[in-house]
Amino acid sequence: MSEAYFPVGPGLGLEENFLSLDDILMSQEKLPGRAESSLPRLACALGQGAGTGDSVPEGSKLEIPLWLAKGLHDSKRRIISVELPKIYKEAWRTVFSADANVVDLHKMGPYYYGFGSQLLNFDNPENPEIAQTILQATSVLPVSNSAYLLQTFISRFRRIMDSSQNAYNEDTSALVARLDELERALFRAGQKGLNDFQCWEKGQASQITASSLVQNYGKRKFTDIDG
Amino acid sequence: MEPAEAEFLAEKELVTIVPNFSLDRIHLIGGDLGPFNPGLPVEVPVWLAINLKQRQKCRLIPPEWMDVEKLEEIRDQERKEDTFTPMPSPYYMELTKLLLNYASDNIPKADEIRTLVKDTWDTRIAKLRLSADSFVRQQEAHAKLDNLTLMEINTTGTFLTQALDHMYKLRTNLQPGESARSQDF
Numbered sequence: 001m002s003e004a005y006f007p008v009g010p011g012l013g014l015e016e017n018f019l020s021l022d023d024i025l026m027s028q029e030k031l032p033g034r035a036e037s038s039l040p041r042l043a044c045a046l047g048q049g050a051g052t053g054d055s056v057p058e059g060s061k062l063e064i065p066l067w068l069a070k071g072l073h074d075s076k077r078r079i080i081s082v083e084l085p086k087i088y089k090e091a092w093r094t095v096f097s098a099d100a101n102v103v104d105l106h107k108m109g110p111y112y113y114g115f116g117s118q119l120l121n122f123d124n125p126e127n128p129e130i131a132q133t134i135l136q137a138t139s140v141l142p143v144s145n146s147a148y149l150l151q152t153f154i155s156r157f158r159r160i161m162d163s164s165q166n167a168y169n170e171d172t173s174a175l176v177a178r179l180d181e182l183e184r185a186l187f188r189a190g191q192k193g194l195n196d197f198q199c200w201e202k203g204q205a206s207q208i209t210a211s212s213l214v215q216n217y218g219k220r221k222f223t224d225i226d227g
Numbered sequence: 228m229e230p231a232e233a234e235f236l237a238e239k240e241l242v243t244i245v246p247n248f249s250l251d252r253i254h255l256i257g258g259d260l261g262p263f264n265p266g267l268p269v270e271v272p273v274w275l276a277i278n279l280k281q282r283q284k285c286r287l288i289p290p291e292w293m294d295v296e297k298l299e300e301i302r303d304q305e306r307k308e309d310t311f312t313p314m315p316s317p318y319y320m321e322l323t324k325l326l327l328n329y330a331s332d333n334i335p336k337a338d339e340i341r342t343l344v345k346d347t348w349d350t351r352i353a354k355l356r357l358s359a360d361s362f363v364r365q366q367e368a369h370a371k372l373d374n375l376t377l378m379e380i381n382t383t384g385t386f387l388t389q390a391l392d393h394m395y396k397l398r399t400n401l402q403p404g405e406s407a408r409s410q411d412f
């Protein structure tokens with residue numbers, strides 16, 4: 001109730017939220033892929049050639065953003081095929097299952113969880129395992145790929161909770177440097193809870209302050225109105 | 228809910244004061260407040276007590292749990308147990324802050340009391356975090372925590388519910404049953 005503006009959050013499932021700014025930025029991330037058929041006159045647009053009339057030969061490797069990949073992906077008309085970026089592959093999955101806390105998720109693509117969830121859109125035999133990686137805890141060896149997303153999230157949860165609730169009035173840039181965007185939003189929520197409590201305890205909660213919406217209006221002097 | 232709102236709810240609790248003025252029974256919407264006679268203790272809600280104190284019309288008597296030995300006992304009990312122990316008042320944090328800010332001259336050993344209450348608070352918050360972490364790690368569906376107060380729930384609530392939301396969405400990704408609908412032109 002005290003917030004001036006509620007942003008639309010990212011959709012974490014197979015479908016993104018249309019109005020979410022986080023999702024729009026996330027879908028700009030690039031995927032490695034291959035052109036399955038020759039793409040006439042698109043070499044320039046895809047960053048492959050210099051001439052405007054060049055076509056992309058069949059089988060050449062491309063880096064395409066997610067929104068383009070989702071639009072062109074169709075199992076019947078083979079235009080492009082996509083493969084998983086390397087951070088979602090087997091090698092990195094073992095790193096995550098060993099210890100997810102040490103990985104710098106911001107460097108791996110600032111939208112690790114969102115992007116990973118979107119990748120499940122493309123039919124890929126390793127999909128269930130990826131989701132589990134992103135989610136699951138360490139107790140049982142994950143059997144599927146989509147489980148890894150869950151696993152990573154859970155292992156990193158403790159670290160985010162502790163650091164967000166204990167750093168009051170300190171420079172938190174070192175703490176958030178290794179978190180991806182989803183985790184940063186969680187971190188900010190934790191910090192806000194802590195800050196609100198401390199602010200209340202100091203007695204600042206009952207002081208009247210200007211709303212953030214009007215602070216930027218600036219004060220107009222009388223001379224401006226008259227002149 | 229914000230800390231200020233929790234404090235507002237806490238101000239309904241009753242506390243004993245000794246007024247230095249006299250007034251007949253007053254009838255308020257929430258109930259009657261008994262006749263005020265100078266020197267005789269009477270029970271009033273905290274909001275009225277603070278107001279009278281600020282106008283120097285009364286002297287506050289600390290609640291019987293706001294005492295150094297009692298609080299030390301409570302703190303040690305909290306440290307021993309793994310679960311949450313019942314607190315003397317469901318608004319102990321807010322009452323401590325209000326009474327110690329406005330009426331510290333009426334409360335003996337105010338600083339020690341503040342420290343003790345803060346220690347107890349820290350212990351309980353640490354337990355809450357531990358419990359939240361094990362809840363998430365084992366992906367339980369349901370948890371029950373007794374004897375938590377509103378202020379503690381507020382401080383960690385937003386973070387926990389958001390994290391659980393994300394976990395839920397990530398978990399529904401595990402079901403590959405519903406195929407993504409695509410538009411075919």
